Amino acid sequence: MINIFEVNETNKMIEQENLDVRTITLGISLLDCIDSDLDRLNKNIYTKITTLAKNLVSTGNEIEKEFGIPIVNKRISVTPIALIGGSACKEPGDFVTIAKTLDQVAKEVGVNFIGGYSALVSKGMTKADENLIKSIPKALSVTERVCSSVNVGSTKTGLNMDAVKLMGEIVLKTAEYTKEADSLGCAKLVVFCNAPDDNPFMAGAFHGVTEADAIINVGVSGPGVVRTALTKVRDANFEVLCETIKKTAFKVTRVGQLVAREASKRMGIPFGIVDLSLAPTPAIGDSVADILQEIGLERVGAPGTTAALALLNDQVKKGGVMASSYVGGLSGAFIPVSEDQGMIDAVTAGALTIEKLEAMTCVCSVGLDMIAIPGNTNASTIAGIIADEAAIGMINQKTTAVRVIPVIGKGVGETVEFGGLLGYAPIMPVNNFSCEAFVNRGGRIPAPIHSFKN
């Protein structure tokens, strides 16, 4: 039987170390909503989501109360809208009406984000894909809760450099369209390589076409718990360090698995995956950077950072995999800048640069995330950053992503405030030597040799 020490350990994690379930994300397929009439399509989308998701928030709140574990976000992901709107949307403006419908639905069912305003163009773009991508700046400026993502490459297909170039322009345009809000639109826009179909985390969540009609995915978190566990093994060697991370990740993930099963049972919707991620928030003590410092770095960015992050990421996966029956999504450590106080401090202290962050993305689960850059950065430079990051993903057979925010009207040394879970960020300098001729070549970068496994 459970004893008082175990109960106290769990409750201490929840109360003092910010253990929480970061998100319950309900994935909904919109494939059966497709219609050639735009009004009917919007109506179908509205009806399907409101029907399936009507109990999402109340179920989450019930579980939260009964188990005493905070569930921070309840969210929805849908089939990439470029596929859904293809036959009804003749121009970018038509797609914007779908974004508005999604925003309205999100508000009505009470979720704080809805993801899937997306296009998958890793090899080529259809007319619909292109129209959706061109509608992103407007769509993100007239909606609050809609998140957008574009997959521009994969290990199997190589990189679609036409899409990379276009996304450089779209990121900048989104920044322009939302400049009154410190270019906040870009915080809701992710450019992926090897995007997973079942990621529950925003802004990159969408419901892949390989998924069932509806599915519950859960994202766990708990950087504070890992860090606290590590304070007890300060002088220990790597074996002890790794074991400690693994055991902690196991415990954290078991809670996620329980919540996922419970939500699935109560809503009558199948359980998909648990995403084992260490997702930081701006709250004190809820930081991945703090874990890296606890491992032995003075500041994130110091030599040794990539190795420390690599071992952290690997041990989180090893501990988590046994704790859950199905693991998926991004699973690993997130290293967003604005959402992690330790990262912000490292940037402010001059310890962390974009180049070091890029190296770190080779060994962790995502990419260049929530990084504010000067508003006068060229579109081709942003495309170059996207190409570099996508190449890392393509060659290493992993997911990578870029979520940079060119803050219009602001430059290096200034700070931008996004508020809430998105946090604040010092604007980081970007290497401004031109890559325009490279980006303008057009066409595709072929898939790497090790993708041919057949």
Next chain:
Amino acid sequence: MKKSIITVVGKDTVGIIAKVCTYLAQNNINILDISQTIVSGYFNMMMIVDATAAGKQTGKVADELVALGEEIGVQIKMQQEDIFNSMHRI
């Protein structure tokens, strides 16, 4: 039977157990096990209870216990046992 765990943490004072037990009795909640320690003047109690026969929903009971705790000046939590079993038992 769905077991829940009630934890009571706070400054030690007269009648904590009495008040919690009275509430549980009034709500038809059966106590299966109690363990209690005092760490540097702080009262720390764990109860394993069976709330199957309680007339109220688990969430409502949890809320009322929080309120009772505020009255006594301690922190009371009720959670389903599954969360602890998941974390500490394979």
